[in-house]
Amino acid sequence: MxxxxxxxxxxxxxxxxxxxxxxxxxxxxxxxxxxPAAQVFEDPFRDLNDEQADDIRFALRLRGRLQQDVGSAEERQKWQEMLDETEAALAADQIDIDWLMSQREAVIQRREIANTTxxxxxxxxxxxxxxxxxxxxxxxxxxxxxxxxxxxxxxxxxxxxxxxxxxxxxxxxxxxxxxxxxxxxxxxxxxxxxxxxxxxxxxxxxxxxxxxxxxxxxxxxxxxxxxxxxxFLTLHDRLRAALRSKSSDPADSP
Missing domain, CATH: 2.40.50.140 (Nucleic acid-binding proteins)
Incomplete structure (x- = not known):
């Protein structure tokens, strides 16, 4: 039926x-x-705003690039300058990238417990x-x-x-x-x-x-x-269309 x-x-x-x-x-x-007992735990990543999270990802990418034997001397100097600038901005917000990364595995485990118990x-x-x-x-x-x-x-x-x-x-x-x-x-x-x-x-x-x-x-x-x-699909399609519109290049418009 x-x-x-x-x-x-x-x-x-x-x-x-x-x-x-x-x-x-x-x-x-x-x-x-x-x-409820598993939902309360220390998660320093939770306190990051979007800009700080983006800066951390950018700094980690720059670090990875500088650790490789790639780029000209001029490019590597530019990457190092961008890294220094990004890390200084994070330090001004009292964010230590190395300490955050040292907490990553523990936070992953705490989140798993919070999501499964x-x-x-x-x-x-x-x-x-x-x-x-x-x-x-x-x-x-x-x-x-x-x-x-x-x-x-x-x-x-x-x-x-x-x-x-x-x-x-x-x-x-x-x-x-x-x-x-x-x-x-x-x-x-x-x-x-x-x-x-x-x-x-x-x-x-x-x-x-x-x-x-x-x-x-x-x-x-x-x-x-x-x-x-x-x-749900109608709303999903509308949201995708709105995101595509926001991310489009104004130069492409007639």
């Missing part, structure tokens, strides 16, 4: 054979999913959450599965979300999403159960790292996936 055949109304499907919702249902937001408060709880469904092929045991993400377009035209912003859905035989990015409210038992798969999404393979799984017990259909995705 297609979404149009449902007359585009909100339909609640209490899945036959699913466990009863004896426990109270806890409505949650996506912001509830990450472990789940909130223990909602582990093994009956919850409801609103999102967008990505249908995928059945798992190795033949069970129907899917994924829930916060925004339409994720894992296809947008990058995948962090693992603790993705839920692997374990479905019954009585419901499966009709199309990509159906807008739904799902109720079921949420568990911290990290998984990692690679699967086909719309036009190519996509990594699907999910911190959570959910045994789906109830589905509320809020909107057509086709409509949601078309709206």
């Amino acid at each position: 297609t979404f149009c055949q449902r007359f585009l109304t909100v339909i609640i499907l209490a899945l036959p054979g699913a466990p009863s919702l004896a426990a109270p249902v806890q409505p949650i937001e996506w912001s509830t999913l990450p472990n 789940g909130n223990p408060v909602i582990d093994d709880q009956i919850v409801s959450i609103v999102g967008y469904v990505i249908p995928v092929a059945p798992d190795e045991q033949g069970r129907a599965v899917a994924y829930l993400v916060p925004q339409p377009g994720m894992c296809s035209h947008l990058p995948p979300p962090p693992p603790n912003q993705m839920i692997r859905l374990l479905l019954s035989d009585h419901w499966a999403p009709d199309s990509y990015y159906d807008h739904v409210s799902l109720t079921g038992r949420l568990a911290i159960e990290p998984t990692e798969y690679e699967t086909f999404v719309i036009d190519g393979q996509a990594p699907m790292r999910a911190t959570f799984s959910m045994e789906v017990q109830q589905v509320e259909l809020l909107g057509s996936g086709e409509d949601q995705f078309n709206e």
